[in-house]
Amino acid sequence: MKIFNKGVLLLATGMIFLQSCKKFDSINTNPNSPSVTTPGLLATNLILNITRSSADKNFLSAAMTSKHIVWGEIAQGEQYNSFGSSSFDGLQVLTNVQKMIDLAPETDKKAYTGLGLFIKAYKLYYLSLSVGDIPYSEALQAEKGIVSPKYDTQKDVMIQVLRDLETASNSLNGAKNFSGDPIFNGNADNWRRVVNSFRLKVLISLSKKENDQDLKIKESFAKILATEPLLRSNNDNLQLVYSDRAGQIYPYNNAVSKFTTYGMISSVLTDTLKKYNDYRLFYYAAPSRFKLESEAKTADSWDAYQGTSPIIDFSDVVKLYNANKYSQYNLRYTGYAPGEPNIRIGYTEQNFIIAEAMIRGWVSGNAKTYYEDGITQSMEFIVKATPDEAKYHSGRKMTPAYIADYLKGTSVAFSANSASQLKQVWMQKYLMYFMQYSYDAYYDYRRTGYPNLPVDPATNTNPDDKTKIPVRYLYPSEEYQYNVENLKAALSRQYSGNDKSNGLMWILQ
Incomplete structure (x- = not known):
């Protein structure tokens, strides 16, 4: 040992x-x-x-495990649920x-x-x-x-x-x-x-x-x-801040990683963001080249973003990859040297944790306030870390007015039902966890069963049960x-x- x-x-x-x-x-x-x-x-x-x-x-293994991304280079164990030691x-x-x-x-x-x-x-x-x-x-x-x-x-x-x-x-x-x-x-x-x-x-x-x-x-x-x-704000986050100086560049930037072309944003993530009218899609993902070049979609169009199913056979992943029929990481991760701070313990997550505890009845308080502040802080963190240029958000900037409207959306507005409230908190945590908090998205899914991540027994390589994620x-x-x-x-x-x-x-x- x-x-x-x-x-x-x-x-x-x-x-x-x-x-x-x-x-x-x-x-x-x-x-x-x-x-x-x-x-x-x-x-x-x-x-x-x-x-x-x-x-x-390894920086992206957690995102494969949580089904935030699909990998286009070779079939990865985490993607197909073979976790190993x-x-x-x-x-x-x-x-x-x-x-x-x-x-x-x-x-x-x-x-x-x-x-x-x-x-x-x-x-x-x-x-x-x-x-x-x-x-x-x-x-x-x-x-x-x-x-x-x-x-x-x-x-x-x-x-x-x-x-x-x-x-x-x-x-x-x-x-x-x-x-x-x-x-x-x-x-x-x-x-x-x-x-x-x-x-x-x-x-x-x-x-x-x-x-x-x-x-x-x-x-x-x-x-x-x-x-x-x-924690009182995102300024209190335990996070590593990157820069454009040698040795301090974001780990998934083109200058330091040779794998930046292989990350494909999962349809689990893109479909949810589209359903919620969530502008984080335009900060997380890049528009599909096929959609731009062959279908004349514009970068600010929801239809320009094409998620890849994390459960399809790898041969089909390769076909989509070779045809450019997928959305890869936004340029803010691959082409902007500082990327975004890498959070380990953060204020946004703390808000969602407190909201869940209040919904469960562990403590008294207004869970709605913490839930909404969690969403707001997630979006404001992204905006602050991103240069205000169209190439990094396709003109869909998350302004205070947009965030206020988002909180009133059909799928986002805080439910009156506690079971639904918990699912709302868990989903917002899942959306927030993209490229952050290491494996916490997987561990939270494992605890809550939410979101309902897809499994296909035909492609699942879980050695003990083809119907489950390990x-x-x-x-x-x-x-x-x-x-x-x-x-x-x-x-x-x-x-x-x-x-x-x-x-x-x-x-x-």
């Missing part, structure tokens, strides 16, 4: 990572002593690890958390402790979402002789995640600003708001367990909403080599001993 059996990550490994990211973190670097490690350097490493995306196909390799960076805290002077200890606990909880939370039970209480303790850590139940993982996040928030409360932060310039209050917003996100992901007395989900949500500082990734193959007994115990209590992609983990039961 790679991550848990190799002991504490060598400092040199951390420094190699830092060198690869140096364009983003010129702060905290002493040119006269490049080998000296500071808590600031380690903080930069950790923060970029959870916010930075690579400029390859997860990996624990990404946890190696967490060995730097305690080192960062230990190196911090006493005056900075609170800030670095809060940051470290947040990043640990963030990484392990998402790992658990992907597979189920994971090592948590004994993870990353090779220095103490624990080279084969036990697997904690997913319930215990979530309890510990929430405890660590609460401790992180308390630690950041009143903490001094710290060095090494490429996002908020070390502002501890900003990080505390991010942590508390993430606490709400974890709690809403546990909605199927809302009556579990050990978790106290409703009570915890209400307390955080009433007493803790949260609900989990498999455990890493290294686990079978280095920690097999603990892995077998975890599989036995969760999935009757079978490491299958349709096994229903605790959080989904």
